[in-house]
Amino acid sequence: MTQSTTIRVAVAGAQGRMGREAIQAVTNAAQLQLAGALVHRPGHEADIPQTSVYTDPLRLLETEKPDVWLDLTTPESVVGHVDLAIEHGVYPVIGATGYQDADLERWQIATEKNDIGGLACPNFALGALLMMRFAREAAKWMQSAEIIELHHDQKKDKPSGTALRTAKQMETDYEIPIHSVRLPGLVAHQEVIFGGTGELLTIRHDSLNRESFMPGVVIACERVIRLRGMVYGLEQLLW
Numbered sequence: 001m002t003q004s005t006t007i008r009v010a011v012a013g014a015q016g017r018m019g020r021e022a023i024q025a026v027t028n029a030a031q032l033q034l035a036g037a038l039v040h041r042p043g044h045e046a047d048i049p050q051t052s053v054y055t056d057p058l059r060l061l062e063t064e065k066p067d068v069w070l071d072l073t074t075p076e077s078v079v080g081h082v083d084l085a086i087e088h089g090v091y092p093v094i095g096a097t098g099y100q101d102a103d104l105e106r107w108q109i110a111t112e113k114n115d116i117g118g119l120a121c122p123n124f125a126l127g128a129l130l131m132m133r134f135a136r137e138a139a140k141w142m143q144s145a146e147i148i149e150l151h152h153d154q155k156k157d158k159p160s161g162t163a164l165r166t167a168k169q170m171e172t173d174y175e176i177p178i179h180s181v182r183l184p185g186l187v188a189h190q191e192v193i194f195g196g197t198g199e200l201l202t203i204r205h206d207s208l209n210r211e212s213f214m215p216g217v218v219i220a221c222e223r224v225i226r227l228r229g230m231v232y233g234l235e236q237l238l239w
């Protein structure tokens with residue numbers, strides 16, 4: 001596929017909090033075209049007026065033949081969807097969290113075998129990517145750190161994908177405890193707190209709404225088609 005081609009994106013989880021925003025973001029992005037929406041329960045198709053709506057991922061893949069599978073479903077559903085998308089030669093952009101390292105390893109092998117790319121993005125927000133970058137830098141100098149991630153009370157996975165990714169990126173030789181807070185009123189927030197001799201350093205990021213994730217969603221869908229094999233973290237395509 002050449003870079004000037006319109007990229008056809010299927011959105012899975014289209015009736016969810018992220019899915020609804022993503023439908024708008026994909027529709028409004030010049031280089032992207034909505035190729036179909038996957039929902040869990042039929043009956044609210046009128047909420048998604050701009051595209052064909054499916055409840056069966058296989059039918060969506062075979063009928064619409066999207067270029068990209070944007071998965072914004074749940075820990076229980078994302079793994080099967082991504083396996084299926086890769087099998088069909090469709091590039092996955094994985095926004096949903098809660099999958100295991102073993103899933104990432106399997107997707108790495110499967111994308112390479114099918115000569116396609118894939119992108120797993122625990123967090124699409126630019127500020128969150130910077131927070132992780134700064135935490136990685138600070139971890140080289142500070143000898144003790146803990147992570148507090150705070151999310152809305154409907155979030156299904158714990159700890160968050162972002163907290164796990166942050167801890168991995170920090171590459172410390174000590175274990176970093178992760179504390180999870182789930183409360184109504186929160187959206188998505190994280191603090192990385194470093195302790196030193198008589199001093200503290202706190203790096204904090206706040207997503208105040210789900211629009212904060214959409215520039216990253218668009219970049220991920222546009223750039224995944226240039227990849228071969230799985231890439232973990234949108235920051236890998238930014239710096």
Ligand SMILES: NC(=O)C1=CN([C@@H]2O[C@H](COP(=O)(O)OP(=O)(O)OC[C@H]3O[C@@H](n4cnc5c(N)ncnc54)[C@H](OP(=O)(O)O)[C@@H]3O)[C@@H](O)[C@H]2O)C=CC1
Pocket residue numbers: 012013014015016017018019038039040041055072073074075077094095096097098121122123124125157213
């Ligand atoms: N990478 C990032 O930057 C971000 C990632 N996330 C992650 O994205 C995911 C979605 O978050 P959020 O939108 O808040 O969650 P929601 O629960 O609001 O949305 C998930 C949607 O997926 C649907 N769904 C579940 N299983 C299936 C299936 N098999 N087929 C079709 N649809 C399905 C659900 O339907 P139903 O409710 O009917 O079951 C629901 O509409 C989570 O994993 C979250 O952690 C969230 C924000 C940012």
Ligand SMILES: O=C(O)C1=N[C@H](C(=O)O)C[C@H](O)C1
Pocket residue numbers: 097122123124151152155156157159160161162163187188189
């Ligand atoms: O469920 C959410 O809301 C979010 N999930 C992602 C995660 O698990 O890190 C990204 C962001 O924190 C919002």
